[in-house]
Structure formats: structure tokens, C-alpha cells
Amino acid sequence: MTLDEFFEIGVEVPLGSQLFDAQRIKAFASKYDPQPFHVDEEAARQSVFGGLCASGWHTAATWMKLNLATPPKPWTGPGPEPVFGPSPGITNLKWVKPVFAGETVAFSRKALGHRAIASRPGWRVLTVQAKGVESTGAPVIEFESAVLVQTAF
Amino acid sequence: MTLDEFFEIGVEVPLGSQLFDAQRIKAFASKYDPQPFHVDEEAARQSVFGGLCASGWHTAATWMKLNLATPPKPWTGPGPEPVFGPSPGITNLKWVKPVFAGETVAFSRKALGHRAIASRPGWRVLTVQAKGVESTGAPVIEFESAVLVQTAF
Numbered sequence: 001m002t003l004d005e006f007f008e009i010g011v012e013v014p015l016g017s018q019l020f021d022a023q024r025i026k027a028f029a030s031k032y033d034p035q036p037f038h039v040d041e042e043a044a045r046q047s048v049f050g051g052l053c054a055s056g057w058h059t060a061a062t063w064m065k066l067n068l069a070t071p072p073k074p075w076t077g078p079g080p081e082p083v084f085g086p087s088p089g090i091t092n093l094k095w096v097k098p099v100f101a102g103e104t105v106a107f108s109r110k111a112l113g114h115r116a117i118a119s120r121p122g123w124r125v126l127t128v129q130a131k132g133v134e135s136t137g138a139p140v141i142e143f144e145s146a147v148l149v150q151t152a153f
Numbered sequence: 154m155t156l157d158e159f160f161e162i163g164v165e166v167p168l169g170s171q172l173f174d175a176q177r178i179k180a181f182a183s184k185y186d187p188q189p190f191h192v193d194e195e196a197a198r199q200s201v202f203g204g205l206c207a208s209g210w211h212t213a214a215t216w217m218k219l220n221l222a223t224p225p226k227p228w229t230g231p232g233p234e235p236v237f238g239p240s241p242g243i244t245n246l247k248w249v250k251p252v253f254a255g256e257t258v259a260f261s262r263k264a265l266g267h268r269a270i271a272s273r274p275g276w277r278v279l280t281v282q283a284k285g286v287e288s289t290g291a292p293v294i295e296f297e298s299a300v301l302v303q304t305a306f
Contacts, residue, residue, distance in 0.1 A: 032214035034221060035237075048238045048303065056240060057214045061185035064210055068187060084188075085201045087209060087248060089296075094242040143242075150201065 001076045003151060007111040007126055008073065015066040015107040020054045022101040028058040041101075053098035059105065059141045060093065063130050066107045085148040088125070093143035097134070105132045105140055114149070122152040154229045156304060160264040160279055161226065168219040168260040173207045175254040181211040194254075206251035212258065212294045213246065216283050219260045238301040241278070246296035250287070258285045258293055267302070275305040 022041065029038030033055035036043035044052040075081035099105055107130070114126040126149050132141040175194065182191030186208035189196035197205040228234035252258055260283070267279040279302050285294040 032218045034218075048236070048301075055217075056242075057210070057217055061210045061214070064208075065185045065187075083201070086251065089209075089245070089247040091244055091246065092242070093244065093246065095240060098239065148201075 001073075003082070003114060003124070006073060006075055006082065007114060009111050009113060012108050012110045012131075013070060015063070015070050015109060017104050017106045018062050018066065019104045020058075020062075020099050020101065022052055025052060025054045025058065025101055028061075029055045033057055049098050049100075052101040054101075056095040056141070059095070059099055059132055060143070062105070063107050063132055063141065067109055067130070070109075080153050083150040085123070085150060087145060087147045090130075090143050090145045093141070095141055096139045099132075099134065099140050103134050103140075105134055107132045112144070117148070120148070122150055124149050124151050154226075156235070156267060156277070159226060159228055159235065160267060162264050162266060165261050165263045165284075166223060168216070168223050168262060170257050170259040171215050171219065172257045173211075173215075173252050173254065175205055178205060178207045178211065178254055181214075182208045186210055202251050202253075205254040207254075209246075209248040209294070212248070212252055212285060213296070215258070216260050216262075216285055216294065220262055220283070223262075233306050236303040238276070238303060240298060240300045243283075243296050243298045246294070247292075248294055249292045252285075252287065252293050256287050256293075258287055260285045265297070270301070273301070275303055277302050277304050 026039050037047040037049045037053060038055045041052045110129040112127045112129055114124045117123050117125055126147050128145045130143050130145055134140050179192050190200040190202045190206060191208045194205045263282045265280045265282055267277045270276045270278055279300050281298045283296050283298055284292060287293050
């Protein structure tokens with residue numbers, strides 16, 4: 001198979017959904033993002049949001065969790081299976097709209113492309129479009145993630 | 154005081170440090186980023202990292218936590234205190250180098266500027282440079298965060 005086939009370039013891969021209930025929203029936010037509209041229903045009602053909603057970091061980390069739970073296609077060769085390594089970063093992360101308590105978000109990934117890294121022979125950088133949409137189909141989070149992949153050994 | 158003074162434009166504000174010990178690294182990663190090099194010392198030793206290291210999402214969320222724990226300067230007027238609202242997103246997030254177990258990261262923020270939002274009268278968007286450096290002083294994470302602030306009522 002080609003690397004394009006392995007990475008599924010251009011294919012939107014569904015990663016499953018997660019319900020953001022008040023308990024999950026508050027559990028994450030109380031540890032990492034304890035703003036009133038993420039941890040307290042009454043304060044949230046009186047905030048600009050008008051209701052309890054998830055920390056954007058919670059939505060992003062949930063994409064990561066579901067992304068890992070959907071492995072790539074089985075590698076059929078030639079050669080050893082590519083190995084996923086570190087991510088150098090992400091860009092253009094947009095929290096498009098709030099994720100209110102009770103909302104279910106469906107996540108997906110789409111590999112956009114990959115290229116060799118001149119300074120790291122044998123490694124490529126893969127760019128992935130990450131997305132989460134709420135039950136109406138409207139996007140709530142979008143970003144582009146880079147990941148290093150060892151493809152030659 | 155001016156909004157520039159309130160936001161401390163151009164001033165690097167220290168947010169304190171956090172030790173990323175193996176327990177914290179594994180607790181976050183097992184929930185949100187269970188890659189072998191974030192949840193298993195032995196697998197991490199045999200990975201490209203060579204040792205257990207923190208999920209990049211963990212480092213980012215820790216910046217958020219410490220950022221909130223350091224409130225802005227007290228508002229002395231004129232008018233009511235500006236109110237911080239949603240973040241529309243972040244950009245240029247770079248995980249510059251791994252945060253290995255046992256490393257202590259010192260976080261900081263620096264407000265870069267703010268501007269009116271034509272479509273939301275009374276609101277401004279503030280841009281903040283987020284940073285974390287390890288004990289050698291080398292950066293491990295950097296990104297730019299936008300946040301909406303209500304400044305006229």
C-alpha cells in the first residue's frame with residue numbers, strides 16, 4: 001500500500017461521539033479551566049454564554065482521545081509499519097461555538113498531506129484536520145495538527 | 154487606568170511552575186492521550202522519546218490552569234471592570250520539546266494587543282502569548298491565545 005492509502009489522505013474518518021454532560025464538563029474544568037461558566041450552572045446562566053459549557057481544552061483533549069481510539073488502517077507493506085511519534089504542534093484552533101451541557105459532539109479527522117523532513121531522515125510530517133460538530137451539524141471545534149511519523153528504518 | 158495598563162500589554166507575567174511527575178503525566182494521558190510514551194515508562198524508554206513525557210495537551214491545559222490562578226491587575230476604573238469571556242481560539246501552538254517526567258515547567262503570559270470587534274459592540278479581542286520553559290530555560294510550549302473581553306456596558 002502507499003503512504004497516501006495508509007494515511008487515508010483526503011478521507012474524513014469518523015472518530016465517534018462524546019456526550020458533554022455537566023459532570024464531565026465540571027470534572028475537567030475544575031482541574032484545568034475553572035472559569036465560572038465551566039464549573040457552576042448558576043454563574044454560567046448569568047454569564048455571556050447563558051449556560052454551562054465545556055472548556056475548549058476539554059473538547060480538544062476529547063478529540064485526541066477519540067483520535068487515538070481509531071487506529072489507522074492495517075499496514076500491508078512493503079517494509080515495516082510506520083511508527084507515529086511526537087507532534088510538533090497545532091495551528092488555527094478555532095472554538096467555533098460553545099459546547100453546552102447535554103450536547104453530543106461527533107469528532108472526525110482528515111489527513112491533508114505528508115512530506116519528508118530534511119533534518120530528520122526517515123521521518124515525515126503528517127498534517128491532519130481535526131473537527132468536532134454538534135448534534136445540529138454545526139462545527140464546534142476545528143484545528144490542524146502535525147504529527148511526525150517514522151516511515152523508513 | 155487604561156486598558157493597556159489593565160491588560161499589561163508587553164509585560165511577561167510569571168504564572169508559577171508545575172512539576173510534571175510520572176503520576177500526573179500518566180493520570181492526564183490515560184484519560185485523554187494514552188500513547189505508550191505518555192502512560193508507560195518501559196514503552197517510553199523504547200520509543201523515539203527515550204523516556205516518559207507529558208502529553209502536549211496536558212502542558213497546554215496546565216498553562217490554562219495557572220493563567221487563571223493569576224488574575225489581572227485590579228481594575229481602578231473608570232467604569233465597570235472588564236469581563237473576560239470566551240476564547241475564539243488559539244494559533245501557532247508549538248510543542249517545542251518533550252516535557253520528561255520529573256521536569257518542572259515555569260509558565261508565563263504576555264498580552265500582545267487588543268482591538269475592537271466590529272460585529273460585537275462593547276467587546277474587544279485580546280491576544281496573549283503563552284509560554285512554558287523547562288528548568289534549563291528552554292521553551293517547551295508556546296502558543297497565541299485570543300480571548301474576548303467586554304469593556305463597555
